[in-house]
Amino acid sequence: MHRISRILLLLGLSALILAAACSSAGKVKSEVTVEAPTRHVLHNGVRILLQEYPFGEVVAVQLWVRAGGRDEAAAELGLAHYLEHMLFKGTTTRSKGFVDRDVEALGGYVNAGTSLDFTYYYVVLPATRAVAAIEMLADISVNSSLDETELELEKKVVIEEMRLGEDTPQRHLTRQLYGMVFDGHPYGRSLLGTPEIIQKLTRNTLLAFYRRHYVPESFTLVVVGPIDKAAILQAAERTLGRLPRSGFERLPQSMPATLTPKKNEVQRPGALAYLGMAWLGPKLDHADTPAVELLASILGQSRSSRLPQSLRERQGLVNSVRSDYVEYEAGGVIMVTAQLESVNLARAETETLNEIRRIRDQGVSDEELRRAITRAEAERAFRSETAEGRARLFGHAETVWRLSGELAYLDRLRSVTADQVRLAARRYLDLERYGRLAFVPPAR
Template identity: 35%
Template sequence: MIQRHTCGNGLRIVLENIPSVRSVTIGIWVLTGSRNETKMNNGISHFLEHMFFKGTDTRSAQEIAEAFDSIGGQINAFTSKEYTCFYAKVLDTHKDYALEILADMFFNSSFDEEEMEREKKVVYEEIKMYEDTPDDIVHDLLARASFGDHPLGYPILGTEEHLKSFSPEDLRNYVEQRYTPDNVVISVAGNVDESFMNNIASYFGKFERNVGKESLETPTFLANRIERNKDTEQAHLCLGFNGLKLGDENTYSLVVMNNVLGGSMSSRLFQDVREKQGLAYSVFSYHSTYLDNGLLTIYAGTGKEQLPLLQDTINNTLELLIKDGLTDKELRNSKEQLKGSLMLSLESTNSKMSRNGRNELLLRRHRSLDDMIKEIDAVSHESIRKVIDYTFRNSQSVALIAPEIS
């Protein structure tokens, strides 16, 4: 059972007790990401995530790392387009210690200028590593093709040019603007009872920062095409289609449909592109949801000379899906696969912490597993037809990385 508490300053806490385990995962979720940036400070959310690990007023970066190593714990973080998360997984006996360190990082990070300059070099290397992975970077190109100059089209890592300009004061100002109590959720899952909420509230329940009213601009899906010449062994192709926003009532229908399209080894794209034609080792599709829209993506990598055949094969697969929908067997199997994946994904404290934190931060509501199973079971041929017509009614966006594009 999920327990919720809102502190006097507006910060929210969600806790799920799992007495059958000996671990506890604690996550700090902040409603800020690359979507909340400008062209000039693009990448600051991700760089700030790095700097929270680089020392506080009382702990060095090495001491933070050693603190978790000494108790056999794990600490990490990630930044997305709409949120940032810092989390730690420890034995239940060390939960209070882990909470104290996370709070120290959250409130007392020093943002030392020398540490910043060193960490900028680390992020420069991260950007270069990303650029050297065309099957990753092509998805960023697709976001830019699909959303244009809207912040959802910005890369999460930013650019070297922007990073060079960041100062300690820039980071502190961004924290003041975005790391406000109303934008923060503390999510906990594991062998921990309700009394732990009091400990969390003692650290996070009293801080105040000015809450500014932010109105997000809803992006318009654009059927743009972006191509990049790169000396690669394969051509990397991404196709984008208009998706559904977070919490849309048709989400499960779209997920069921996507499973059949390209979400598994038995999917149509996998069978048509890889198994029957041998055109690609990697081919798949997935749906990304945002607060006010979504994006369905198809990816495949193949030799440059096979690119026309790959595109024709994908288009033929899509045409058949648009024309005939799913078979009874596909609908049944996809629903069972989705239910199985959902249940298996909720077996760890990490996954429960993540699911609860994200739901509280973005949706402010939680559904039981039984409710989600009912929604999956309710998916029908009619609801599948509805999402097919919505998703594929407009032209597609395209991103392509390949050698010597003519």
């Protein structure tokens, strides 16, 4: 889910959303009832989610695959991500460049993303091309040519992506914090793999991963827009429905072990220091998830949140600070990250713990809770404004959670009490058991 990284943007946009609701166009939109998505399961296990969303003339078509970084063996690290790079480079019936020809030439766009829990491929096109988009995604799902020349060329791209991640302090800090919190668990491994594994990657190795994980039982097709549901179902049956069952069953992922407290400090070129503190959080479908989301918001996801007010505005200890909660199917991580002068590292860590202690001991105010819920509502409104955003919410839920849970989530979040937020802080933000990592400039 990309909830947390977009909240600051959403706060600004929420005012626009509310204003639009008062316009004549907004009134027309609000008067149209959008039915809940419908769920269908084909005979071979492919799941289909459809929603008729009549606003606009485009359709979002997405294929979600239950295969991500957590599904890789030790010798396969990075293959889920690498395969995502390869699938739009040609199939047995579509030559290289088919995306430019069949999608972008019509004003549409296509892309993909890989997570620890899943991979997904998405297309946005004029609604009249919905069936063609389904045919294309069904084709790449099992018929990618995985051309050896293209595979070799892509190695440079992926290794450069690794380098860019390491050169970006905040991104590299987050990646290293995952390794500390999820030590020994698949969630703690790099999604991109290692240069050694990627350099030695062969077509046969990638093909074996493709054949094992890209099977009907792993697929969810999501289509949202001004659609004819019957025609979409027929297209899904004619394409994905023809694939034979594989018998493959994804193994359930174990919960991460208890966090072992760790504190590391690493020299890194640059003028500023970076501080990261991380705790294990609840998994996606846990009863505590809504309370922890609001806790992270109250701690540090807007200028009025506690950590920015204390560490930046009042004490001047940091240039920036924020908190995040990222939830996965088997576990979650709560993080506080800051950019600051290295001389302030110890005080910033202490003051962060002091703010957490205050929440653990005294709780949060009704006003803080109200603001956090409003931010979550604004984000949900923004993400649900487009067919693409809706499709992403539904596909993610069906792949690693439950569609019914996603549809009910906002009501669960609205029902969270201040006492539940305090209890979440006491349960998950242990003042002694956390991972701490600092990047510091070399000594002068």
